[in-house]
Structure formats: structure tokens, C-alpha cells
Amino acid sequence: MKISEWIEPELHRQFVAEQTDALRLCTAPEGWAERFGVDVLISYKTEAALEQLKTELCLWALNIDFKFRRVFARFLPKHNADREAPRLILGDPGTNLQSTALERTLRYAIDFGAGYSVGLFMDQRENRRFVRDLAPRSLLNCFSYTCSFSVAAATVGATTVSIDLSKKSLARGKENFALNSLATNDHRFLADDVLDVLPRLARKGEKFEVIILDPPTFSRSHRGKAFQVEQDFETLLLAALEVAERNAKILLSTNCSTLQERALEVMGRYCLKATRRAGTFHREPPLPDFPPRVGASTLWMTLR
Numbered sequence: 257m258k259i260s261e262w263i264e265p266e267l268h269r270q271f272v273a274e275q276t277d278a279l280r281l282c283t284a285p286e287g288w289a290e291r292f293g294v295d296v297l298i299s300y301k302t303e304a305a306l307e308q309l310k311t312e313l314c315l316w317a318l319n320i321d322f323k324f325r326r327v328f329a330r331f332l333p334k335h336n337a338d339r340e341a342p343r344l345i346l347g348d349p350g351t352n353l354q355s356t357a358l359e360r361t362l363r364y365a366i367d368f369g370a371g372y373s374v375g376l377f378m379d380q381r382e383n384r385r386f387v388r389d390l391a392p393r394s395l396l397n398c399f400s401y402t403c404s405f406s407v408a409a410a411t412v413g414a415t416t417v418s419i420d421l422s423k424k425s426l427a428r429g430k431e432n433f434a435l436n437s438l439a440t441n442d443h444r445f446l447a448d449d450v451l452d453v454l455p456r457l458a459r460k461g462e463k464f465e466v467i468i469l470d471p472p473t474f475s476r477s478h479r480g481k482a483f484q485v486e487q488d489f490e491t492l493l494l495a496a497l498e499v500a501e502r503n504a505k506i507l508l509s510t511n512c513s514t515l516q517e518r519a520l521e522v523m524g525r526y527c528l529k530a531t532r533r534a535g536t537f538h539r540e541p542p543l544p545d546f547p548p549r550v551g552a553s554t555l556w557m558t559l560r
């Protein structure tokens with residue numbers, strides 16, 4: 257079987273030097289391997305891919321100065337309903353499933369027992385850096401999950417509002433604030449449906465300098481309302497534009513394979529026209545540890 261491409265030792269060293277230890281180590285046709293702090297997570301479509309990635313990981317780690325503590329494996333099912341939490345395949349089963357990972361000096365909680373996703377989406381790394389560089393006064397984080405964008409903004413002085421249906425994810429978000437010595441007094445955490453909250457914020461006249469729109473492909477709210485990204489992203493963006501400052505920046509992001517950046521831009525332009533606003537679009541630089549077109553499709557809209 258062909259040996260997969262693992263990241264160059266020099267690139268790995270550069271990540272570690274800038275205090276980042278959450279990174280993609282290898283992308284293979286049937287899976288990938290990611291480092292989260294001292295642990296590694298292998299995601300795989302077939303048992304053969306898992307075996308190959310595990311063997312290659314051990315060889316690769318021997319070659320560089322990286323002694324991993326544990327390896328977890330996670331099957332990539334065809335349907336989201338079949339997703340399961342990772343399982344330990346190498347290392348001490350008596351150790352705590354919770355740990356932390358660093359991204360450009362910021363610390364994020366990782367939990368291998370919390371479910372399919374372990375707490376940090378590393379393909380948003382450059383977008384989090386962009387938020388830190390912008391140093392906005394306010395950030396609205398829609399579908400915030402563990403609030404990584406809110407943490408990135410709060411460290412540079414923003415007040416933030418994080419919205420997620422999941423109280424558990426928001427609790428993990430507060431933990432991420434604490435891990436970075438950030439008080440949560442100036443920050444709001446709303447366990448609710450984004451599409452219900454946005455009109456409420458608009459009625460109160462609230463405005464934000466940066467808005468993160470990173471919805472799941474499909475979800476159902478506690479009240480049974482379905483969200484389907486291909487159909488509902490436009491409604492979401494129109495609602496977000498109602499709470500956007502004059503020169504706001506809005507992140508449009510999705511993992512839905514039918515919504516590439518071009519489609520996001522077409523939708524963005526339509527929404528600008530419909531609301532009689534003007535704007536430009538750009539994307540942040542590609543991730544050096546991800547192959548092209550792997551990871552979320554993301555695009556920034558800047559209002560003018």
C-alpha cells in the first residue's frame with residue numbers, strides 16, 4: 257500500500273515553535289491523523305486505513321521529537337446518525353479522557369469522551385487568527401460549539417455573544433475562557449436557536465463588528481425546527497446582516513460539500529443586493545497542514 261504524506265518535520269517544528277499543538281499530521285484517501293496536544297486522533301473509513309495510519313504514525317513519531325501519550329481512533333460513518341466517540345487504541349486506558357491543546361498560545365479543552373467531535377475544529381485556525389488580528393470590539397459567534405472564536409476575540413478585548421443549542425457545548429466554552437484566564441462577565445452565552453436569537457438581538461438594536469456563521473449541514477432545534485444549510489444559509493445571513501455594524505466582517509463557513517466558496521460568494525452577493533448593502537469577499541491563506549479543498553469552505557464578507 258502507498259505510504260501517505262505526513263507533514264514535514266520542519267513544518268511540525270514551526271507549529272510547535274509558535275505554540276500550536278493542534279494540527280493535521282496526515283491526510284490519506286481513507287482517513288487522516290490529527291495531533292491534539294500530547295494525543296493523536298486517527299479518523300478512518302476502513303480498518304485497513306486505520307492499520308496503515310497507525311503504523312505510519314509510529315514510524316513518523318520515531319523520526320521527530322514527538323512522543324505521543326495516547327492514540328484514539330474514530331470511524332467516519334456515511335451517515336451522521338452513526339457517529340460515535342473515539343476509542344483508545346494505544347496508551348494507558350486509566351488516564352483522563354480530558355486534556356488540552358494549544359493554538360498560537362491559546363489553550364482549548366479537548367475531551368475524547370464527549371462525543372464524535374473532541375472540542376476544537378483545527379481547520380478554522382486561520383480564521384481565528386484573523387479575528388485576533390482584527391481585534392474587534394464585539395463578536396457574535398453563531399453555532400459557537402465550544403466558543404473557540406469567542407475566546408480568540410476575548411483575548412484581544414472583544415465582548416462576545418456565543419449562541420448554541422447545546423448547553424453542554426456552552427459550558428465547555430466557559431471552560432475555554434477559564435483556561436485562558438478570561439473572566440466571563442463581559443460575555444454572553446445563549447443556549448438557544450440562532451434563527452430565534454438573531455431577530456431578538458435586531459429588535460434590541462444590537463450590532464456587532466464581527467459575526468461568525470458556521471452552521472452544521474443539518475440540525476433540529478429543541479422545538480423540532482429543522483435547519484438545512486443548503487436551504488437556510490441565505491435566511492441566516494439575511495438575519496445576521498440586521499445585526500451587523502456598518503463595516504462588519506462576517507465569516508461564511510460550511511462543511512457541506514455542495515456549498516464551495518464560489519457558492520458562498522454567490523449567496524453573499526445576493527444577500528447584499530437584497531439588503532441594499534455593499535461588500536467585498538476574501539479568504540484567509542490555506543492551511544499548511546491541510547491539502548487543498550480539504551476542511552470547511554470559508555469566506556469572509558466585509559461590509560462597506
Ligand SMILES: C[S@@+](CC[C@H](N)C(=O)[O-])C[C@H]1O[C@@H](n2cnc3c(N)ncnc32)[C@H](O)[C@@H]1O
Binds near residue numbers: 448
Ligand atoms: C459545526 S459546529 C460549529 C463549530 C464552531 N463554529 C467552531 O469553530 O468551533 C455546529 C454547532 O451548531 C450547534 N447548532 C446546531 N443547530 C443550531 C441552531 N439552530 N442554533 C444554535 N446552535 C445550533 C450545534 O450544537 C454545534 O455545536
